[in-house]
Amino acid sequence: MELLDVSLVNWSRLQFALTAMYHWIFVPLTLGLGVVQAIMETIYYRTGDEKWKNATKFWMTLFGINFAIGVATGIILEFEFGTNWSNYSWFVGDIFGAPLAIEGILAFFMEATFISIMFFGWNKVGKGFHLTSTWLTILGATISAFWILVANAWMQHPVGMAFNPDTVRNEMVDFWAVISPIAVNKFLHTVWSSWIVGSLFVLGVSAWYLIRKREVDFAKKSIKVAAIFGLAASLLTAFSGDGSAYNVAQKQPMKLAAMEGLYNGQEGTELVAFGILNPEKESYNDSINPYVFKIGIPNLLSFLGYRDMNAFVPGVNDLIKGGFDTENGVALSFYEKQEKGKIARQALADYKTAKNANDEVTANLHKEKIEANFDYFGYSYLDKPEQTIPNVPLTFYSFHLMVMLGMYFIALFGVFTLLSFVKKWKLENINWLLWIALLSIPLGYLASQLGWIVAELGRQPWTIQDLLPVNAAVSSVSSQSVQITFFLFLTLFTALLIAEIRIMFKQIKKGPSLH
Amino acid sequence: MNIIKNVYVFYKDGFSKMTVGKTLWLIVAIKLFIMFVLLKTFFFPDYLKTNYSTEEERANHVRQELTK
Numbered sequence: 001m002e003l004l005d006v007s008l009v010n011w012s013r014l015q016f017a018l019t020a021m022y023h024w025i026f027v028p029l030t031l032g033l034g035v036v037q038a039i040m041e042t043i044y045y046r047t048g049d050e051k052w053k054n055a056t057k058f059w060m061t062l063f064g065i066n067f068a069i070g071v072a073t074g075i076i077l078e079f080e081f082g083t084n085w086s087n088y089s090w091f092v093g094d095i096f097g098a099p100l101a102i103e104g105i106l107a108f109f110m111e112a113t114f115i116s117i118m119f120f121g122w123n124k125v126g127k128g129f130h131l132t133s134t135w136l137t138i139l140g141a142t143i144s145a146f147w148i149l150v151a152n153a154w155m156q157h158p159v160g161m162a163f164n165p166d167t168v169r170n171e172m173v174d175f176w177a178v179i180s181p182i183a184v185n186k187f188l189h190t191v192w193s194s195w196i197v198g199s200l201f202v203l204g205v206s207a208w209y210l211i212r213k214r215e216v217d218f219a220k221k222s223i224k225v226a227a228i229f230g231l232a233a234s235l236l237t238a239f240s241g242d243g244s245a246y247n248v249a250q251k252q253p254m255k256l257a258a259m260e261g262l263y264n265g266q267e268g269t270e271l272v273a274f275g276i277l278n279p280e281k282e283s284y285n286d287s288i289n290p291y292v293f294k295i296g297i298p299n300l301l302s303f304l305g306y307r308d309m310n311a312f313v314p315g316v317n318d319l320i321k322g323g324f325d326t327e328n329g330v331a332l333s334f335y336e337k338q339e340k341g342k343i344a345r346q347a348l349a350d351y352k353t354a355k356n357a358n359d360e361v362t363a364n365l366h367k368e369k370i371e372a373n374f375d376y377f378g379y380s381y382l383d384k385p386e387q388t389i390p391n392v393p394l395t396f397y398s399f400h401l402m403v404m405l406g407m408y409f410i411a412l413f414g415v416f417t418l419l420s421f422v423k424k425w426k427l428e429n430i431n432w433l434l435w436i437a438l439l440s441i442p443l444g445y446l447a448s449q450l451g452w453i454v455a456e457l458g459r460q461p462w463t464i465q466d467l468l469p470v471n472a473a474v475s476s477v478s479s480q481s482v483q484i485t486f487f488l489f490l491t492l493f494t495a496l497l498i499a500e501i502r503i504m505f506k507q508i509k510k511g512p513s514l515h
Numbered sequence: 516m517n518i519i520k521n522v523y524v525f526y527k528d529g530f531s532k533m534t535v536g537k538t539l540w541l542i543v544a545i546k547l548f549i550m551f552v553l554l555k556t557f558f559f560p561d562y563l564k565t566n567y568s569t570e571e572e573r574a575n576h577v578r579q580e581l582t583k
Contacts, residue, residue, distance in 0.1 A: 064536065072550065082560075084562075166574070168578045348578065
């Protein structure tokens with residue numbers, strides 16, 4: 001392929017990453033805090049205790065601030081698809097159409113309808129109806145996330161479609177296949193980890209009140225709910241994280257190799273619990289040890305990835321060289337995949353030529369060639385094997401830091417759950433622990449962002465796994481225009497974030513008593 | 516008619532009694548204006564729809580891009 005302006009690809013990627021990461025500051029808090037407030041309202045509904053109503057209204061106000069500032073920030077990603085990633089958008093249009101349409105029509109309108117009852121309906125509708133509206137609001141937001149994550153999962157594992165060489169589009173042939181186990185696991189992992197963000201937020205803000213010796217009863221009630229819910233969410237996230245690792249091993253083995261810094265595969269592979277990568281390692285096929293230091297747990301990666309303590313886990317070199325056994329036969333090398341990709345790509349061009357000449361017989365032969373080799377279509381755009389390797393240090397450290405934070409959250413919520421139930425330990429007197437809770441608020445966001453870095457940077461160079469790399473997916477626009485809009489977004493999103501933080505701080509300082 | 520009136524009053528009351536909400540609605544309005552009117556119109560035209568008028572032309576362009 002004619003070499004595209006590398007800066008255009010990089011700026012387009014950087015802009016997408018910026019908008020996605022900013023968008024993801026708002027979303028997890030909406031998903032997590034929404035459930036916390038619904039749980040509190042449920043307790044109010046069951047007990048009739050006005051203190052729970054007051055607590056619900058306070059957290060609902062903070063939920064509203066986050067929701068209002070964050071709403072529609074994700075639509076910018078769709079703008080970018082149409083402008084900067086037009087080849088990609090065209091290539092996948094039909095697949096994305098259905099999930100995103102359902103997201104827009106069903107989930108968004110459900111959310112929009114019930115959110116007004118949730119905010120305006122206190123004392124105007126029945127308690128039961130109000131509670132239902134609160135749950136349906138957060139259910140709408142969660143369903144909304146589901147369809148977007150289905151679309152994302154399809155990019156990681158494209159299934160349920162057939163490529164149409166006439167329209168140059170992938171067309172959905174099996175809707176239910178698109179909702180793959182990978183999509184379901186991705187949804188659960190993302191939503192459950194967002195519950196952690198919401199729980200940490202409630203825990204941290206409540207800890208701040210206790211540090212200031214304010215709103216003690218409210219804060220302790222909130223901590224109890226956040227700690228129990230956060231502990232459950234952390235355990236569920238760890239459980240679904242195991243599912244994610246299994247899926248990555250099956251469908252994106254190069255990502256798994258990067259996550260573990262694994263260059264040479266072996267049977268009974270250890271899981272690196274902690275490690276420091278060797279910065280001197282410059283190439284996948286040099287003889288330099290990839291680690292300066294590591295602590296590994298024997299055989300665990302084989303078990304997590306293949307449910308077999310002695311399974312062979314391919315490393316970067318194995319994936320490039322091929323030749324090892326897989327469920328689907330012997331793995332192909334990079335060059336074999338590249339050759340197949342080139343056959344499919346040439347056949348796509350020849351198919352059109354034959355069609356223009358009204359030569360249906362030849363066109364059908366080319367169509368068969370496309371179908372036979374389409375699984376490796378994207379490899380035709382790659383020149384060298386190293387282009388298939390994501391940024392190993394970034395993927396490795398993001399993954400390991402995320403896992404460590406996940407373990408930390410389990411411990412943190414566990415401690416606060418315990419303290420919530422043992423009355424003789426006065427939580428309000430353990431200042432150092434309260435400070436830890438307060439300072440842990442940003443760690444939830446960090447872990448959530450790291451998860452996306454692993455998911456998205458770890459699958460580079462692909463926009464669609466094996467089918468379309470980033471350099472073939474971009475539009476022929478000038479990189480300067482992408483740079484301009486990058487800085488426009490940076491300004492807009494930063495302004496929104498500052499507005500959110502200021503309004504939030506103001507409301508938190510006011511406290512729940514005034515609600 | 517009563518239902519429509521009740522819904523109208525519900526929303527009218529809700530909006531008029533908002534405190535934080537008024538600032539938030541202002542931010543939302545400014546944000547949506549910037550996003551949909553300024554950014555979408557001037558900086559984010561749909562590349563294929565702007566440059567090609569039919570679906571066939573768009574498909575041919577993408578084919579050219581992918582097979583060149």
